[in-house]
Amino acid sequence: xxxxxxxxxxxxxxxxxxxxxxxxxxxxxxxxxxxxxxxxxxxxxxxxxxxxxxxxxxxxxxxxxxxxxxxxxxxxxxxxxxxxxxxxxxxxxxxxxxxxxxxxxxxxxxxxxxxxxxxxxxxxxxxxxxxxxxxxxxxxxxxxxxxxxxxxxxxxxxxxxxxxxxxxxxxxxxxxxxxxxxxxxxxxxxxxxxxxxxxxxxxxxxxxxxxxxxxxxxxxxxxxxxxxxxxxxxxxxxxxxxxxxxx
Amino acid sequence: xxxxxxxxxxxxxxxxxxxxxxxxxxxxxxxxxxxxxxxxxxxxxxxxxxxxxxxxxxxxxxxxxxxxxxxxxxxxxxxxxxxxxxxxxxxxxxxxxxxxxxxxxxxxxxxxxxxxxxxxxxxxxxxxxxxxxxxxxxxxxxxxxxxxxxxxxxxxxxxxxxxxxxxxxxxxxxxxxxxxxxxxxxxxxxxxxxxxxxxxxxxxxxxxxxxxxxxxxxxxxxxxxxxxxxxxxxxxxxxxxxxxxxxxxxxxxxxxxxxxxxxxxxxxxxxxxxxxxxxxxxxxxxxxxxxxxxxxxxxxxxxxxxxxxxxxxxxxxxxxx
Numbered sequence: 001x002x003x004x005x006x007x008x009x010x011x012x013x014x015x016x017x018x019x020x021x022x023x024x025x026x027x028x029x030x031x032x033x034x035x036x037x038x039x040x041x042x043x044x045x046x047x048x049x050x051x052x053x054x055x056x057x058x059x060x061x062x063x064x065x066x067x068x069x070x071x072x073x074x075x076x077x078x079x080x081x082x083x084x085x086x087x088x089x090x091x092x093x094x095x096x097x098x099x100x101x102x103x104x105x106x107x108x109x110x111x112x113x114x115x116x117x118x119x120x121x122x123x124x125x126x127x128x129x130x131x132x133x134x135x136x137x138x139x140x141x142x143x144x145x146x147x148x149x150x151x152x153x154x155x156x157x158x159x160x161x162x163x164x165x166x167x168x169x170x171x172x173x174x175x176x177x178x179x180x181x182x183x184x185x186x187x188x189x190x191x192x193x194x195x196x197x198x199x200x201x202x203x204x205x206x207x208x209x210x211x212x213x214x215x216x217x218x219x220x221x222x223x224x225x226x227x228x229x230x231x232x233x234x235x236x237x238x239x240x241x242x243x244x245x246x247x
Numbered sequence: 248x249x250x251x252x253x254x255x256x257x258x259x260x261x262x263x264x265x266x267x268x269x270x271x272x273x274x275x276x277x278x279x280x281x282x283x284x285x286x287x288x289x290x291x292x293x294x295x296x297x298x299x300x301x302x303x304x305x306x307x308x309x310x311x312x313x314x315x316x317x318x319x320x321x322x323x324x325x326x327x328x329x330x331x332x333x334x335x336x337x338x339x340x341x342x343x344x345x346x347x348x349x350x351x352x353x354x355x356x357x358x359x360x361x362x363x364x365x366x367x368x369x370x371x372x373x374x375x376x377x378x379x380x381x382x383x384x385x386x387x388x389x390x391x392x393x394x395x396x397x398x399x400x401x402x403x404x405x406x407x408x409x410x411x412x413x414x415x416x417x418x419x420x421x422x423x424x425x426x427x428x429x430x431x432x433x434x435x436x437x438x439x440x441x442x443x444x445x446x447x448x449x450x451x452x453x454x455x456x457x458x459x460x461x462x463x464x465x466x467x468x469x470x471x472x473x474x475x476x477x478x479x480x481x482x483x484x485x486x487x488x489x490x491x492x493x494x495x496x497x498x499x500x501x502x503x504x505x506x507x508x509x510x511x512x513x514x515x516x517x518x519x520x521x522x523x524x525x526x527x528x529x530x531x532x533x534x535x536x537x538x539x540x541x542x543x544x545x546x547x548x549x550x551x552x553x554x555x556x557x558x559x560x561x562x563x564x565x566x567x568x
Contacts, residue, residue, distance in 0.1 A: 003336050048442070050438065068439045069441075071442075071444050071446045071447075074442065075444050079442070082439075086436060086438060086442070087439065088432055088437070089435065089436075090438065091432070095428075098442065099428055099429070099432055100443040101427075102428065102429075103440075103443040103445045104444060105445045106425075107425075108426055108428075108445060108450070109425075109453065110421050110424055110426055111420070111421055111426045111427075112421075115423060115424060115425050115427075115428050128461060157442075157443060158442075159442065161444055192501055
């Protein structure tokens with residue numbers, strides 16, 4: 001479904017993405033792990049289109065997206081969530097989601113008819129709110145939500161675009177144990193209708209959700225494989241997993 | 248919107264009261280205020296709702312003023328041609344300026360819009376056929392037909408009031424529409440708008456063009472009102488004045504432009520026409536520096552009421568409720 005061929009990105013003298021080739025097949029949850037500074041977020045930004053690649057090719061669902069703009073890739077079915085929460089803080093939860101539904105649904109070059117009259121948008125926004133566990137918070141301003149709730153909305157905004165492939169950049173960042181469990185459950189439900197590329201530091205989540213894992217170190221792919229292979233991979237253990245899994 | 252009805256009644260009654268008091272000057276003054284209210288409201292769309300800090304709005308107001316004036320000077324006196332023409336030319340100019348400027352962000356956007364406006368200022372300055380730096384005096388105001396004589400201060404006032412009312416209603420509809428939601432969302436979080444699949448650039452450009460077009464219409468009204476236009480209508484001070492009106496009135500508030508225009512022009516008028524004896528003794532020519540007073544008020548607003556006068560009024564209303 002997604003294929004990266006020799007993707008590169010340089011920031012001055014720093015090589016952030018170094019000849020990365022990667023395949024995500026339809027229906028799988030593919031986790032991307034690696035130490036801080038390995039280039040995971042940069043890679044997500046390159047795939048989603050917010051950062052142009054220096055060289056290499058991005059193929060998605062049979063089309064070459066390498067030169068496509070961010071919003072065009074979203075329309076092609078490639079949505080992302082951000083590591084640093086990126087929501088409309090002064091909009092209510094419902095308005096956040098309705099806007100994302102609106103973006104997918106018909107033209108937004110409509111200047112006269114009030115959005116509030118479009119029941120369809122808000123019905124869908126409500127069912128999304130339910131899916132991400134914010135059904136009781138729809139009228140709350142997004143900026144006033146608790147951290148975990150904001151992270152859920154972050155994922156919800158990506159889901160609202162009905163992606164074929166969801167790029168999740170540390171959806172559980174900064175969450176408590178209970179909140180993490182809720183997001184893991186949500187992602188478990190989402191995997192039924194979307195493929196996922198998941199960047200995550202929470203190894204518990206990674207090994208519970210992922211079908212395959214790619215390890216990124218210093219911008220290079222160190223290994224790709226099933227969770228058991230990665231767990232057993234000697235170089236991976238040395239470079240990243242360390243004692244955490246030896247225990 | 249319902250709250251606007253008493254204001255509308257007041258605006259409708261104002262010229263009748265002034266006529267009864269034989270103070271027609273104030274009707275003409277009020278027309279000028281309302282025209283500035285239209286211009287400031289159009290700037291508020293880009294600045295307040297769109298979050299685009301355009302420091303060149305005078306380019307559109309001034310271009311509209313010149314288009315309207317040149318047509319009258321050339322004998323095309325119908326407002327039905329002159330005003331739409333001003334609107335269209337300003338829209339086209341906004342499309343060009345916007346297409347370039349909106350590729351930049353932050354202070355670069357401020358500077359590039361300013362630069363474009365100054366280019367227009369110097370261009371008009373060099374148009375010797377239309378008065379150059381001395382400006383262009385018109386033999387008459389534009390003509391509306393239907394027995395409505397725009398040369399009559401009362402008629403002119405009501406026509407301007409109608410256009411302002413339409414502008415405000417249009418803005419009210421626009422910001423509630425799909426388009427308006429996107430524009431406000433871009434102000435809040437541009438990257439996220441792109442990430443839900445919307446081309447930020449196109450929405451910003453459309454918003455910029457709409458504001459430029461309405462600014463152009465205000466310009467045509469302004470030139471008609473004074474039967475005179477000169478390059479200063481395009482000067483950056485004019486852009487600054489419009490910005491001050493928006494900040495004073497309320498950035499991103501429906502009534503911000505109107506409140507700002509009324510407040511700023513009334514303040515200027517009060518300072519320069521009603522001397523304060525003790526201040527005049529201290530500084531004999533202080534009235535020629537009305538902007539000093541305006542500056543102090545602006546400072547107070549920015550420090551104590553960052554939402555502008557509209558925000559201040561809204562806060563009081565909420566406190567009472």
